[in-house]
Amino acid sequence: MAEITLAQALNKAIDEAMAEDAGVFCLGEDVSAKQGGGVFKITSGLTEKYGAHRVRATPISETAIVGAAVGAALAGQRPIAEIMLMNFVGVCMDQIVNHAAKLRFMSGGQTNVPLVIRTTTGVGVGFGGQHSDMLEAWFAHVAGIHVVTPSNAADARGLMRAAIDCNDPVIFIENILCYGLKAEDPGPGYRVPLGKAAVARVGSDISLITYGRTVIDALAVADELAKEGISVEVIDLRTIAPYDEATVLASVRKTGLAITLHEAVRPFGTGAELAANIQEKCWDSLKGPVRRIGGTFSPVPFATVLEQAWIPNKGQIIGQIKAALGKG
Amino acid sequence: MAEITLAQALNKAIDEAMAEDAGVFCLGEDVSAKQGGGVFKITSGLTEKYGAHRVRATPISETAIVGAAVGAALAGQRPIAEIMLMNFVGVCMDQIVNHAAKLRFMSGGQTNVPLVIRTTTGVGVGFGGQHSDMLEAWFAHVAGIHVVTPSNAADARGLMRAAIDCNDPVIFIENILCYGLKAEDPGPGYRVPLGKAAVARVGSDISLITYGRTVIDALAVADELAKEGISVEVIDLRTIAPYDEATVLASVRKTGLAITLHEAVRPFGTGAELAANIQEKCWDSLKGPVRRIGGTFSPVPFATVLEQAWIPNKGQIIGQIKAALGKG
Amino acid sequence: MSKIDRAKLLDIYTRTMKVNRTDEKFRSLLMQGKVAVMYYCVRGQELVSAAAMAALTDDDYVVCTYRGQGEQTAKGIPPELWWAECLGKVTGTCKGKGGTMHITYPEKGIMVTTGVVGSGLPIATGLGMASQNNGDGKVTLVSFGDGAANIGGFHEAMNMAQLYKLPVVFLCQNNRYGEHTAFADHTSSESISSRAAGYGMRGVLVDGNDVNQVYPAVQEAVDRARAGEGPTLVEAMCYRMMGHFFGADFSYMPKEHLAEMQREDPLPKLRAVMLDHQFSEEELDAVVADIDAEIDAAVAAALAAELPGPEELAIDVFETPLVEAH
C-alpha cells in the first residue's frame, strides 16, 4: 500500500462514504470545487464527483451550518459539517450542545442526529489567541456527543469512516500541524471503532495517556527514555469522550503510574477527568498521584517564542515522568 | 438587620453599585421597568432610579448583549449583562470566551473587560433539556474569566459587589431554586472577595467540596451525619474558578478524605479538576481516593420523577461519605 | 365570500378549534391545580397555526417552539400522545423526557420543538436541504415569534435558505411580544417581513386573525417552495392574549391594547366566515363537541398513564445505552 498524508486520509474516507451512501454530504465555508476544495483541501475533488448539492460551500454562518446539518441529519441524511477552526464553535455551541447532542434524548429516541462536525485547530502555527484553542473538554462534558481526534493518517481514515457511520453526532477534531503526517494507507473500508483507545506503545513503568498531536511527542519521549531504561506505555485515546475506560484503567493497573498529556490548557481539561477517574478506580494500584501536563493557562500568544513556551514540550514530559518514577 | 432573599440581595448589590458608580449599568432581556424588572425581578426598581440608559431592555440577541457589554467595558464602563438562562450561552460563547476573556491578554494589558455576566439555571424546576444545564466547567477551562456562584443570600450580596468591582470578566451563576433563600442582610458595602472559599461547616472526618445550591444538601447531610458521629467539613467554593486552592487543600490535608459535589454532570465536570488536583497535591494525606458526585450523564429530563432521579440527592451523598469512611 | 373552498374551510376550522380547545383545557387543568407544568398559551394565535398546518401535507416537516401547541395539534399529533408527553408520562411522544417544550413526532412531521429562541430556523433550513438533496418533494415550515427575528440564527438561516433556494416557509407569528418586551422595544424595523428583501427573499405580511389572508399566503408559500421557487417569509400579525406562559406576570401588557386586540379575536371572525359559507351553528358546535370529547379522553388516559422509570436516563443519550457514566 502507498503512503498517504492525514489530510489525504480524511479526504479518502469522506470520498468513500459519499460513494457508498447518497445521503452523505459536506457543507462548510469554502468546501466546494469553486473555492479549491476547502482551505485545507480536505474536501477537494468531491464536488467534481458528487455535485454541488453534496458539497455545499456556505456563507460564513456557523450557526446555520451546524443547524442545517442537524436538520438534514434529522431527515436521515449524514452531513459532514466543517467549522473552519475550532474557536468558531463559540458562535454555534447552541446548535451543537442544545440540539445535536440532545435531540435523541429529548425526542425519546424518535429522532437522532448522525452528524459529523469536522474542525481543526492547533498551537504552533502562529495564529494567536482566537484561532488555536483545543476545546474538546467542553464537548466531553456534554451527554450525547462523541469527541474524536486522530493522531496519525491511518487512524484518521478509520476514525472518519466510523464517525460517518455513527448514528450520533461526532465532533471530529483535526490538528493543523498533523495534516502532513504520513502513514501506510490502510485502504478502502478501513474503520477504527469509536470509543476504542490504542496502546500506541507498550510499556511497563508508567502510562502516558494522550491523544491527537501530542501522541507524537509522547512516542518520541518514550523512545528517548527507553534508552535510559524507562519503559513508557503510550495510550492514544483516539476517542476522547466517551473514552475507552477499560484500556486506560488496564494500563494504569499494570504500570501503577499515570500521566495525562494534552495541548489544551490544564485546568479543568480532559486530563482532569482522566486523573480523577484513574485515582478513583485504580487507587490500590497507584504508586503515586496521577500527574497532568497541558497547555499554559493563558490565551495562546502570538509571538513564536511565547507560543513555543506555551505548548507542553518534551522536556516537561520527561521531567514529569522522571519525577513520577522518583528519578527527578 | 432584616432578612433578605437571595434575589433581593442581588438587587441590593447592583443598586448600591449603580448608586456609587455612574459607569455601572444593566442590560439584558426584559430587565427594565417596562418589563417588570426582569423575569426574576433581579433588576426591579433600578430603571426608576437610574433611567433607561442604565437599565437597557434588549432584543433577544445574546451575542449583541454580551458583545455590547464587552464594548462598553472596554470603554471603561462596568456593564452587568444578563443571559436569561445559562443554556443560552450557547449562542454567545464567542463573545465570552474569545473576546471578554482574552482581550486583556491579547492587548498586552492595554485594555480590560470589567464585565459581569449574570445568568441563572438549575435542575428541579421542570424546564427540561434546554433550560437547566450547569455549564460552569466550560468557563472554568478558559483563562481570563472568573466563575462565581453564591449558595446563600449574604454571599450573593457580597459576591455580586466584588464581581462588579472586579476588573476582569466574571460569570455570575444564580440558581433559580435559590432565589427565595433567606439570610440576615449583611448590609451596604458588604463584599465577599472573589477567589475565597468558605468553610461552611467545620468537620474532621471528610471534606465535602461543593458550591451553589448543593451546599444546602451538603450542610443538611453534615447535620444528619453529625448525629451518627460523622464529622463532615463542608467547603463552599463560592468562586469556582480560579478557585481557592489553599482552603481546599488545607481541608483535605486535615481530614484525609474528599468528595466533590455539583449539580452539573459528573464526567469532565469541575469535580474532575478538584479531584485531580487534590490527589496530586494531597497524595500523602489521602486515606482513600477522592470521590465525585454529579448530575446524571444525560440531558436533563422533563418528567419530574426523572428530573428528581437525575439530580444528585442526599442519599447518594451519604452513601459516598459512608463508603469513603469504610462505613458503607 | 372567500377564495378558500368549503372543505378546506372546515378543515381549518376543525384544526383551529382543536388548538383552541386544547389550550382552554390546559389552562383549566393548570388553574385547578390538576397539573403543574410549564405551558405556553396560544390563545389568540390558534388560527395562524391551524391555517398554516392546513397548507401542508402529513409528510411535510414542521419545526416549532415551546409555544408550539398550535402546530403540534393542528398537524395531527394524536391527543393521547401529546397530553401524555405534557404530563411527563412514559406513554407520551417522547416518553416524558422532552416535555412541553420539546414535543417531537416525526410520524406527522413534527421534527423539532425547540426551547431556544430562533434555533429552529437553521434546523428547518437543513430539513429543506435534505429534501432538496434527495428530491423527496417535502416542504419544511418553521414557526417562530417576533422576538426570535432578532437573533443571529434568523439572519443566517434566511440568507442560507435563499442562497440555495430551499423549500422552506418561514412563518413568523408576530404576537407583539417577546416574553415581557413589546415589539417596538425589541425590533428597530416596522415589521419582520420587510427584512426578507435584505435576503432577496419573498416577504409577505398578513393579518393572522383573518383566515382569508393567512391560509392563502401560507399555501402560496408552500406551493412555491414545493415547485422549487425557494423560501418565503410570511409574517402573521396576531396577539398573545395571555402572559408569556401560564401563571406568568403580565401586568406589563397595557389593558387598553389587550382590549383592542380582543376585538380582533380570530375565533369569532372565523366563525362568522364559516356561517357565511353556510355552515350551521349546530354543525360548528358538533365539531367542537367531538373535539372536547377526544381531548377529555386523552387527558384522562394521560392522567392515568405510567411514569417513566429511572432506566430511561441511560437510554437515548447515545444510540448504545450507557452502562455507566464514568
Added chain:
Amino acid sequence: MSKIDRAKLLDIYTRTMKVNRTDEKFRSLLMQGKVAVMYYCVRGQELVSAAAMAALTDDDYVVCTYRGQGEQTAKGIPPELWWAECLGKVTGTCKGKGGTMHITYPEKGIMVTTGVVGSGLPIATGLGMASQNNGDGKVTLVSFGDGAANIGGFHEAMNMAQLYKLPVVFLCQNNRYGEHTAFADHTSSESISSRAAGYGMRGVLVDGNDVNQVYPAVQEAVDRARAGEGPTLVEAMCYRMMGHFFGADFSYMPKEHLAEMQREDPLPKLRAVMLDHQFSEEELDAVVADIDAEIDAAVAAALAAELPGPEELAIDVFETPLVEAH
C-alpha cells in the same frame, strides 16, 4: 472638482499611501523570507480605510479585523509599535502577545482587532452604548467584510444599534470575497447596504475606489452619529487584489475579473484627483518618500527589538498575575 477641500484631500492621500506602503513593505519582507507571520493584504482597499479614518477624530473608537492594517495605520498607530507587534516583539503595541490579528492601541482609539468574523459589530455597538451613556461625544466605526455580513452577530448588532440610536458607523468593505468564496456565492441579496432597511437604518452604497464617494459618505455617517441621529451602514465596494492572506492560494479568483478590477485601482484614481487639485507630482512623491523612510526605520527597529520573555504568559491573563495555574 471634488467637494473635499485640499487639506482634507492631502490628509486622505497621506493616510492612503501610509496604508499602501505598509502593505507593500510587508509583502516584500514576506516574499524575501525576512519575516514569516500571517498577514492579510489590503491591496485594493487602502482608500476605503484611509478615507474612513480621515472622517474620525483621534478619540473616536475603531473596531477592525485581521485585515485591519488600513484602519490601524490610517488611524495613526505609530509604525514602530505596529511593526514590532506584527513581528512578535515585546516593544509592540501588545508586547507581541496579540500579533497581526489582534492589534490594539487605545491611545488612537483602536480598541479591538478581532479574528473572529463579524464579532466586532456587537463590540462596536457596546462602545457606542458607552458613549451614549456617558455623553463623551465619541463615534465608533467598525470595519468588516462582505462575508461578515452573513453571520448572526451582524444582524443582532444592526438591530440593537438602531433600536438605541447609537453613535456607530458600520463600514462594510465589500471586497467581493469571503476567504475563497465570491460574494454571489455567499450572499443572497444584491448588496449588503440594502439590508439596512430591514433595521430601519440608513444604508449607503459607495464606490470604494472613489475618494469623492467614500469620504463624504463616511463623514456624513460620522456627523449624524455624533449628532445623535443614530447609526449608518456604509458599504464600500472595493476589491481584494491578493489572496486571502499572504501566500494563500488564489487560483479561484478569475483572472479576467482581477484584471477588470485592477483597472479600478483606487491609487491611480486618487493620484489623478490630487493632480486635479493642483498637487504636484513632486509633492505627492515627497509624501511617499517620507512615509517610506518612516516605515524603513520602524521595520529596522522592530527587527532589532527584544522578544517577550516567558514571564509574559502569566501576565495580563487576569488583573493579578497568576502565581501558578493550578
